Amino acid sequence: MTITITAFERSPDGGKGLARDTRVRWALEEVGQPYEVRPVSFRALKEPAHLALHPFGRIPTYEEGDLVLFETGAIVFHIAERHAGLLPDDANARARAITWMFAALNTVEPPILELANAKLLEGDKPWSKARRPLVEDRVRTPLDQLSRRLGDADWLDGAFSAADLMMASVLLRLRASGILDEYPNLAAYVARGEARPAYKRAFAAQLAFNTGKPPAGR
Ligand SMILES: N[C@@H](CCC(=O)N[C@@H](CS)C(=O)NCC(=O)O)C(=O)O
Numbered sequence: 001m002t003i004t005i006t007a008f009e010r011s012p013d014g015g016k017g018l019a020r021d022t023r024v025r026w027a028l029e030e031v032g033q034p035y036e037v038r039p040v041s042f043r044a045l046k047e048p049a050h051l052a053l054h055p056f057g058r059i060p061t062y063e064e065g066d067l068v069l070f071e072t073g074a075i076v077f078h079i080a081e082r083h084a085g086l087l088p089d090d091a092n093a094r095a096r097a098i099t100w101m102f103a104a105l106n107t108v109e110p111p112i113l114e115l116a117n118a119k120l121l122e123g124d125k126p127w128s129k130a131r132r133p134l135v136e137d138r139v140r141t142p143l144d145q146l147s148r149r150l151g152d153a154d155w156l157d158g159a160f161s162a163a164d165l166m167m168a169s170v171l172l173r174l175r176a177s178g179i180l181d182e183y184p185n186l187a188a189y190v191a192r193g194e195a196r197p198a199y200k201r202a203f204a205a206q207l208a209f210n211t212g213k214p215p216a217g218r
Helices: 021-031 072-082 091-120 128-150 162-177 184-194 197-211
Strands: 003-008 036-040 061-064 067-070
Touching: 003 021, 003 197, 021 072, 021 162, 021 197, 036 197, 067 072, 072 091, 072 162, 091 128, 091 162, 128 162, 128 184, 162 184, 184 197
Parallel strands: 003 036
Antiparallel strands: 003 061, 061 067
16 A cells, blocks of 8 residues: 655755654655655645644645554554564563653653744744753753663664654754754764664655755665
8 A cells, every 4th residue: 555645845954854754754764665755835734635634734644545644753653563673572672662752752852842943933032042041951951861861872772663763853853953962872873873774765865855856876
């Protein structure tokens, strides 16, 4: 059955891989599932046809037969459940990997988004400069804790899993702020994720999609 995901017709990042379709592409590449991508313009995001797929008018969505999903956590979890390679077989290890996926999305990502919003949407406000250190410290608190927990391990809990895919996807959006580099083990962790062939394929595909140029080597 064909899998179709949606992505920005033109991502605001110009193909740096920060739009959230990249994490879904990455998951699909890890499990070797082909997929198609339907571009959606910013205007179309809020129109009824897209809202029927995604009630909050965002990307990505995931369609497979008559199944429609939204929210990258749910989409990556679905892919990981249906195909081997992203979740451990052992029931407890699987539950821990799912826990880390939630942690990435519910604990680590929100302050990172807040920082992005503080820069993009509130950067011109008179109070923005005074507020910035507070927002940055809210990012650092879970990062301090995550960095301590990861230590010198390669991945969060044994072998690479959907937990690492999600955590690295969340963390890499922080790179431009310089904060990720304050944590050498987290920066190396993200780099390990980005070095995976599946991530490279996903990144190249979204870049080609955004620039209109085919991926190198194809
Ligand atoms: N929690 C959602 C967030 C989805 C989201 O915010 N997507 C962004 C692109 S990365 C979007 O569509 N933004 C357009 C908008 O909010 O109008 C998920 O993980 O799927």
